[in-house]
Amino acid sequence: xxxxxxxxxxxxxxxxxxxxxxxxxxxxxxxxxxxxxxxxxxxxxxxxxxxxxxxxxxxxxxxxxxxxxxxxxxxxxxxxxxxxxxxxxxxxxxxxxxxxxxxxxxxxxxxxxxxxxxxxxxxxxxxxxxxxxxxxxxxxxxxxxxxxxxxxxxxxxxxxxxxxxxxxxxxxxxxxxxxxxxxxxxxxxxxxxxxxx
Amino acid sequence: xxxxxxxxxxxxxxxxxxxxxxxxxxxxxxxxxxxxxxxxxxxxxxxxxxxxxxxxxxxxxxxxxxxxxxxxxxxxxxxxxxxxxxxxxxxxxxxxxxxxxxxxxxxxxxxxxxxxxxxxxxxxxxxxxxxxxxxxxxxxxxxxxxxxxxxxxxxxxxxxxxxxxxxxxxxxxxxxxxxxxxxxxxxxxxxxxxxxxxxxxxxxxxxxxxxxxxxxxxxxxxxxxxxxxxxxxxxxxxxxxxxxxxxxxxxxxxxxxxxxxxxxxxxxxxxxxxxxxxxxxxxxxxxxxxxxxxxxxxxxxxxxxxxxxxxxxxxxxxxxxxxxxxxxxxxxxxxxxxxxxxxxxxxxxxxxxxxxxxxxxxxxxxxxxxxxxxxxxxxxxxxxxxxxxxxxxxxxxxxxxxxxxxxxxxxxxxxxxxxxxxxxxxxxxxxxxxxxxxxxxxxxxxxxxxxxxxxxxxx
Numbered sequence: 001x002x003x004x005x006x007x008x009x010x011x012x013x014x015x016x017x018x019x020x021x022x023x024x025x026x027x028x029x030x031x032x033x034x035x036x037x038x039x040x041x042x043x044x045x046x047x048x049x050x051x052x053x054x055x056x057x058x059x060x061x062x063x064x065x066x067x068x069x070x071x072x073x074x075x076x077x078x079x080x081x082x083x084x085x086x087x088x089x090x091x092x093x094x095x096x097x098x099x100x101x102x103x104x105x106x107x108x109x110x111x112x113x114x115x116x117x118x119x120x121x122x123x124x125x126x127x128x129x130x131x132x133x134x135x136x137x138x139x140x141x142x143x144x145x146x147x148x149x150x151x152x153x154x155x156x157x158x159x160x161x162x163x164x165x166x167x168x169x170x171x172x173x174x175x176x177x178x179x180x181x182x183x184x185x186x187x188x189x190x191x192x193x194x195x196x197x
Numbered sequence: 198x199x200x201x202x203x204x205x206x207x208x209x210x211x212x213x214x215x216x217x218x219x220x221x222x223x224x225x226x227x228x229x230x231x232x233x234x235x236x237x238x239x240x241x242x243x244x245x246x247x248x249x250x251x252x253x254x255x256x257x258x259x260x261x262x263x264x265x266x267x268x269x270x271x272x273x274x275x276x277x278x279x280x281x282x283x284x285x286x287x288x289x290x291x292x293x294x295x296x297x298x299x300x301x302x303x304x305x306x307x308x309x310x311x312x313x314x315x316x317x318x319x320x321x322x323x324x325x326x327x328x329x330x331x332x333x334x335x336x337x338x339x340x341x342x343x344x345x346x347x348x349x350x351x352x353x354x355x356x357x358x359x360x361x362x363x364x365x366x367x368x369x370x371x372x373x374x375x376x377x378x379x380x381x382x383x384x385x386x387x388x389x390x391x392x393x394x395x396x397x398x399x400x401x402x403x404x405x406x407x408x409x410x411x412x413x414x415x416x417x418x419x420x421x422x423x424x425x426x427x428x429x430x431x432x433x434x435x436x437x438x439x440x441x442x443x444x445x446x447x448x449x450x451x452x453x454x455x456x457x458x459x460x461x462x463x464x465x466x467x468x469x470x471x472x473x474x475x476x477x478x479x480x481x482x483x484x485x486x487x488x489x490x491x492x493x494x495x496x497x498x499x500x501x502x503x504x505x506x507x508x509x510x511x512x513x514x515x516x517x518x519x520x521x522x523x524x525x526x527x528x529x530x531x532x533x534x535x536x537x538x539x540x541x542x543x544x545x546x547x548x549x550x551x552x553x554x555x556x557x558x559x560x561x562x563x564x565x566x567x568x569x570x571x572x573x574x575x576x577x578x579x580x581x582x583x584x585x586x587x588x589x590x591x592x593x594x595x596x597x598x599x600x601x602x603x604x605x606x607x608x609x610x611x612x613x614x615x616x617x618x619x620x621x622x623x624x625x626x627x628x629x630x631x632x633x634x635x636x637x638x639x640x641x642x643x644x645x646x647x648x649x650x651x652x653x654x655x656x
Binding site: 002003004006007008010011012013014015016017018019020021022024027041044045046090091092095110111112113118123124125127128129145146147149150151155156158159160161162163164165166167168169170171172173174175176178180181182183184 | 219223226227240246247250251253254256257258259260263264267273279280281285329330331332335348349350351353354355358375376378379380383386387390391392407409415416417418420421423424425435440442443444445446447449450457459460461462463464465466467468469470471472481483487488490491493496
């Protein structure tokens with residue numbers, strides 16, 4: 001018998017009597033999906049929310065927020081950047097990126113998380129090899145909590161999907177919180193309505 | 198195999214006073230943060246009930262869900278392997294790496310690969326294995342196993358880390374600034390991420406309907422391990438299954454709140470299919486789990502989502518340190534899992550508990566941990582695995598407790614003893630209760646003396 005069949009046979013033999021699967025409620029009564037709640041949750045997790053520029057000039061905003069940045073890789077046509085993602089030989093070539101820019105699909109008010117997948121990132125490593133990440137989020141695209149978030153169809157179609165909640169962090173030495181563990185050192189969200197096509 | 202002597206190992210841990218006090222404080226701080234977060238959710242108890250029920254449902258239908266998970270993953274282009282034990286798991290992983298000519302493997306933290314002792318197996322076959330989680334990396338460089346399932350180096354102070362890094366990755370051993378140490382590890386690890394031919398992760402959850410593996414991390418290292426190399430592997434214990442995506446809502450809302458007292462981990466990643474042009478493999482590992490599923494009293498431990506809250510709240514764990522358990526899994530969850538791997542070797546561990554039940558109260562999936570600890574003690578006594586001293590003590594205690602008269606005499610004598618005996622008799626090496634603690638003063642009356650005086654002898 002193959003290992004697979006051996007394991008499955010033993011599991012089937014040893015399984016205790018069947019127990020029912022409960023229905024999971026949405027737990028959303030009295031909770032809001034506002035940008036304000038999202039922003040305060042995000043701040044708790046070490047992320048920042050920066051107002052959209054009045055003149056809609058996102059390139060200028062990026063230059064203002066990251067004056068030292070040399071390499072900017074943008075996965076959204078709304079920001080130019082200077083490292084086109086389409087021409088990469090391999091994901092590791094993003095090693096020297098100072099600022100990655102991407103548009104999130106939606107945010108989660110309860111936790112301050114944003115949902116992204118390979119469709120938004122183009123190259124997934126952008127969200128982790130970059131030193132800093134700037135994320136555009138449509139202020140109307142915020143859901144109440146994780147129960148709502150997991151109804152998104154992307155979880156059934158994307159190869160990779162992620163909730164990013166603030167920058168990478170560690171508290172592995174004496175519980176001292178460090179932002180910028182192995183991944184991004186900062187996460188900044190800019191509420192910008194989705195452009196009409 | 199030699200029996201692990203938890204008491205002996207903990208006495209060494211306690212000798213380092215600074216470490217022991219910090220350890221206790223740090224873990225209690227995690228417990229307090231966890232309380233704040235769980236109390237902020239009015240539905241917390243309802244979520245616990247749901248989490249427990251979803252896990253029990255899955256475990257009682259596990260074979261079907263495993264088949265569903267396998268089929269979904271294969272449809273997504275993932276190669277699925279099955280390993281009956283640690284040896285087969287390590288063999289599968291090594292064959293994959295060897296077939297792809299892998300020289301360096303970057304790895305995220307996985308208790309399953311610790312359980313399988315994967316790292317030495319690969320290193321002995323010439324593969325450089327780089328742990329990429331900060332705490333896990335510290336432990337790897339110091340050649341120690343993790344002492345906690347969530348915070349692997351929690352027993353170390355910053356000066357210890359400075360010493361380890363100074364010795365291994367060339368930092369200044371006298372500089373114990375935490376930012377400096379963390380940044381040094383980041384800089385040291387980056388080239389490995391960029392150069393490694395393969396990456397590996399464990400799994401927090403495996404979703405049957407979609408074939409998705411979910412990992413909850415803070416550092417970004419799991420994603421860096423998965424998004425760069427052409428070969429990626431996830432090792433998955435068969436108990437990690439949950440039926441559907443929507444169930445993640447319950448577990449993701451609880452895991453980090455209960456583990457670290459944060460509303461969610463910084464990064465919650467869902468891997469469902471390989472990137473184009475790359476290979477992705479799952480290794481589904483049994484290693485004793487299917488046997489445990491058939492143990493009437495103990496299968497509930499398979500519900501565990503490895504949050505570590507039972508460890509943080511346990512007074513014995515906090516004061517003895519994870520390494521004193523001499524096992525992959527320490528603390529309350531460890532002492533009910535470890536004996537299933539080797540009853541004799543770990544027969545002392547279920548006695549490393551006060552049975553206060555705090556572990557059960559904080560468990561997000563409602564495992565009856567302290568009841569299982571008690572039941573393991575019975576199993577161990579029945580199978581004659583009690584050490585002689587404990588067996589004799591229990592035999593005497595059994596006699597005394599069986600006779601009300603002898604019990605009363607013993608209690609009165611003990612109370613008188615604590616008040617009048619010289620310190621050297623109480624705090625001597627033969628009295629375990631006098632070690633590292635002051636024995637409380639005895640009450641003036643025993644409860645029975647008080648009851649007879651105040652309530653009379655008859656009801």
